[in-house]
Amino acid sequence: MKKNGILSRLFLALVFLFLYAPILVLIVFSFNDSKSNAVWGGFTLDWYVQLLNNRTVLEALQTTLLVSVLATAIATVAGTAAAIGFSSMKRRPRNACLTVNSIPMTNADIITGVSMMLLFVFAGQALADFSGWLNTTAWAESANLWFDFGFDMGFLTLLIAHVTFDIPYVIVAVLPKLRQLDPNLAEAALDLGATRWTAFRKVVLPELMPGIVNGLLIAFTMSIDDFVISYFTAGSQVSTLSMYVYAQVRRRVSPEINALSTLMFVAVLLLLVVINLRQARQEQRRKRQALRT
Amino acid sequence: MSKELIRLRNIRMAFDDEVVLNDLNLYINDKEFLTLLGPSGCGKTTTLRIIGGFTTPVSGDVLFNGVRINDVPPYRRQINTVFQKYALFPHMNVFENVAFGLRMPKVEEQLDENGKVVSRRKVKISEAEIRTRVMEMLETVSLKGFETRKPDALSGGQQQRVAIARALVNRPKVLLLDEPLGALDLKLRKDMQLELKKIQQQVGITFIYVTHDQEEALTMSDTIVVMDKGCIQQIGTPEDIYNEPKNAFVADFIGESNIIDGVMVRDKLVKMYGREFPCLDGGFAENEPVDVVIRPEDIDIVPVDQGQLVGTVTSVTFKGMQYDIIVDFRGFKWLIQTTDHSPVGARIGVKIDPDGFHIMKKSQYSGMFGDYSSYSDEYDELSDAEALDDGEDEGAEEERREEGYAE
Numbered sequence: 095m096k097k098n099g100i101l102s103r104l105f106l107a108l109v110f111l112f113l114y115a116p117i118l119v120l121i122v123f124s125f126n127d128s129k130s131n132a133v134w135g136g137f138t139l140d141w142y143v144q145l146l147n148n149r150t151v152l153e154a155l156q157t158t159l160l161v162s163v164l165a166t167a168i169a170t171v172a173g174t175a176a177a178i179g180f181s182s183m184k185r186r187p188r189n190a191c192l193t194v195n196s197i198p199m200t201n202a203d204i205i206t207g208v209s210m211m212l213l214f215v216f217a218g219q220a221l222a223d224f225s226g227w228l229n230t231t232a233w234a235e236s237a238n239l240w241f242d243f244g245f246d247m248g249f250l251t252l253l254i255a256h257v258t259f260d261i262p263y264v265i266v267a268v269l270p271k272l273r274q275l276d277p278n279l280a281e282a283a284l285d286l287g288a289t290r291w292t293a294f295r296k297v298v299l300p301e302l303m304p305g306i307v308n309g310l311l312i313a314f315t316m317s318i319d320d321f322v323i324s325y326f327t328a329g330s331q332v333s334t335l336s337m338y339v340y341a342q343v344r345r346r347v348s349p350e351i352n353a354l355s356t357l358m359f360v361a362v363l364l365l366l367v368v369i370n371l372r373q374a375r376q377e378q379r380r381k382r383q384a385l386r387t
Numbered sequence: 388m389s390k391e392l393i394r395l396r397n398i399r400m401a402f403d404d405e406v407v408l409n410d411l412n413l414y415i416n417d418k419e420f421l422t423l424l425g426p427s428g429c430g431k432t433t434t435l436r437i438i439g440g441f442t443t444p445v446s447g448d449v450l451f452n453g454v455r456i457n458d459v460p461p462y463r464r465q466i467n468t469v470f471q472k473y474a475l476f477p478h479m480n481v482f483e484n485v486a487f488g489l490r491m492p493k494v495e496e497q498l499d500e501n502g503k504v505v506s507r508r509k510v511k512i513s514e515a516e517i518r519t520r521v522m523e524m525l526e527t528v529s530l531k532g533f534e535t536r537k538p539d540a541l542s543g544g545q546q547q548r549v550a551i552a553r554a555l556v557n558r559p560k561v562l563l564l565d566e567p568l569g570a571l572d573l574k575l576r577k578d579m580q581l582e583l584k585k586i587q588q589q590v591g592i593t594f595i596y597v598t599h600d601q602e603e604a605l606t607m608s609d610t611i612v613v614m615d616k617g618c619i620q621q622i623g624t625p626e627d628i629y630n631e632p633k634n635a636f637v638a639d640f641i642g643e644s645n646i647i648d649g650v651m652v653r654d655k656l657v658k659m660y661g662r663e664f665p666c667l668d669g670g671f672a673e674n675e676p677v678d679v680v681i682r683p684e685d686i687d688i689v690p691v692d693q694g695q696l697v698g699t700v701t702s703v704t705f706k707g708m709q710y711d712i713i714v715d716f717r718g719f720k721w722l723i724q725t726t727d728h729s730p731v732g733a734r735i736g737v738k739i740d741p742d743g744f745h746i747m748k749k750s751q752y753s754g755m756f757g758d759y760s761s762y763s764d765e766y767d768e769l770s771d772a773e774a775l776d777d778g779e780d781e782g783a784e785e786e787r788r789e790e791g792y793a794e
Contacts, residue, residue, distance in 0.1 A: 278474035281441055284461040285468045286488035286557065296487075300478045 117359060124352035131347055141353040151354065154338040161334065162317035165256030170310045173264025174302065181272040199262045206259060207326035214251045214327060218244050247329030255327040256320065260313035267309030271302045304376050308369060315365045392417040392560065392593055393438060398447035400433055407433050409617040415595065420587050422596045422604040425614035431597045435563050438595060439468050467554035468563040472570065473546045475538040481549050482521055482534040488557040489517045524556040527586065544575050561593040568603065580606050601641045605629065613637050634747055638680045639756030645721045646756055649679040657746055660696060660717065666744035678747045683724040685743030694736015700729050713759050720759040
């Protein structure tokens with residue numbers, strides 16, 4: 095087969111053009127010394143400077159980073175634990191669990207977002223009603239207590255939502271490592287006098303680490319990148335960077351947004367590069383080991 | 388000879404209703420090299436895992452020095468294991484692998500005069516002592532200079548030694564070995580057999596060894612426990628097991644055996660093929676049906692007129708030290724190992740001395756083993772079902788050929 099036909103090259107070029115032209119335009123115009131998104135007015139870094147002086151942006155950045163870091167940390171621990179649980183199940187229940195696990199990943203974000211929003215509204219209302227009822231009881235009155243369990247959507251609900259959609263990615267990243275794990279390793283550690291916890295910490299965990307770190311990076315990328323689910327679950331008080339961008343664009347597209355989007359794009363791109371490099375390296379190491387044995 | 392260390396009492400084990408061990412009773416003496424021998428699926432590895440504490444039996448007791456240890460977790464047993472695929476920790480180098488057990492905090496129990504625990508305290512071994520003990524152990528298994536290598540940079544035999552060192556450095560009372568030589572090539576396996584036996588005598592502790600290789604078992608063991616279908620078939624020294632097998636399964640599994648239907652006319656006289664043969668066994672009822680075992684090397688080939696039995700040679704295989712000759716005696720094929728060559732098709736006589744007979748009571752295994760109709764070169768090397776099928780086909784072919792001779 096001929097590798098580099100003119101047509102196939104042209105096709106490839108078109109694909110890349112459609113994929114990356116918008117982002118390229120965005121990046122170019124983030125350095126544009128003009129308010130217009132159509133006319134080039136010379137190179138400037140003003141939009142970046144403005145961005146860094148914009149308090150709302152900085153707050154949104156803080157929220158984004160905080161929610162991503164926390165959600166990733168929680169999801170990594172929970173997902174790793176879940177993956178270990180899955181791997182020790184029998185085949186049929188395990189396959190059932192894996193299917194359930196993959197639904198949130200394939201599900202449209204908007205459905206996840208809306209359903210979580212509904213859940214939070216419902217739970218907040220139910221808890222508010224419950225505390226209202228508690229306050230009318232004689233017991234609460236005599237003890238002079240006032241309950242208020244109700245909550246509005248805000249940082250906490252945003253965090254819960256992020257943890258929820260991050261967990262499946264961690265599970266999927268850790269499971270292959272568990273499958274490669276020699277089941278005798280943990281037993282060997284027990285045999286040598288380690289308790290179950292020590293055996294896990296000193297022998298099993300180091301073996302799973304590459305998978306766990308991959309899962310962590312993917313979860314972080316998903317979190318930092320998310321707009322739809324955040325939009326529905328963050329309530330009116332907090333907003334993430336992507337929500338800020340959306341809100342700004344609805345008024346008018348400012349080059350400041352171009353600068354912000356460029357920064358976000360570069361950050362996510364870097365993360366993806368790191369993930370891919372790690373996976374490629376692990377693959378190579380596995381192949382080399384397979385060759386040796 | 389020496390005192391009892393481990394006793395398994397009425398052990399029953401089942402996975403999902405499938406019985407793996409059925410009322411197993413066994414005691415193991417201190418400082419003995421005991422081998423659990425049997426085909427795959429006979430329950431030998433499960434027995435080992437019960438002793439190691441990795442599986443808990445459905446019922447029955449595991450006693451260690453007379454104390455029930457069913458519920459003692461593996462990390463508190465004075466038992467260490469060498470796993471089948473070594474299970475070395477891949478992210479640690481050889482030194483750290485061997486030092487692993489020593490770095491684990493030990494709980495030292497102070498007992499009062501009644502043997503009750505007064506106090507417990509954690510003991511840590513100093514880094515200097517760990518260093519000496521690890522280096523000493525690495526020297527014992529001739530791996531000095533390999534301390535900083537990672538397991539995946541070692542050969543199979545070296546990994547094997549690390550696994551042994553890692554277990555022995557903890558100075559256990561018992562070392563469990565689960566088919567540790569299975570992954571090594573033949574030459575290395577033979578060397579390691581001798582070395583293991585040497586190490587066992589050197590450290591002077593109990594070794595419990597699991598294998599399906601009868602030769603390995605005969606070479607190394609003080610005691611062999613032959614198992615099949617979750618039951619112990621026979622316990623004895625290698626000589627006992629070989630010379631006095633209890634039933635057709637043991638006779639067939641250990642070495643080569645011709646097993647023939649016979650009748651014990653009276654003590655020291657057995658009848659087969661309608662002829663009476665003097666033998667040395669006794670203790671059977673008069674005219675009790677028995678299985679007669681004749682080892683291939685105990686049969687002498689003599690001229691037809693001097694033979695106790697006369698048969699036709701159907702195949703001859705040169706084996707280096709001897710010829711393996713298959714002889715047809717009225718449809719039942721015997722294996723004879725001899726240094727004399729007889730051509731295929733020859734009529735020969737055989738003579739068996741009284742001590743060449745071994746008489747066994749009939750068992751569930753009677754009639755299942757000991758006929759060499761299906762004998763082929765591959766037979767004893769491949770023991771999986773496929774090879775057995777092939778062997779049977781060849782046997783059928785042989786029978787057809789033999790019919791040709793009759794005409």
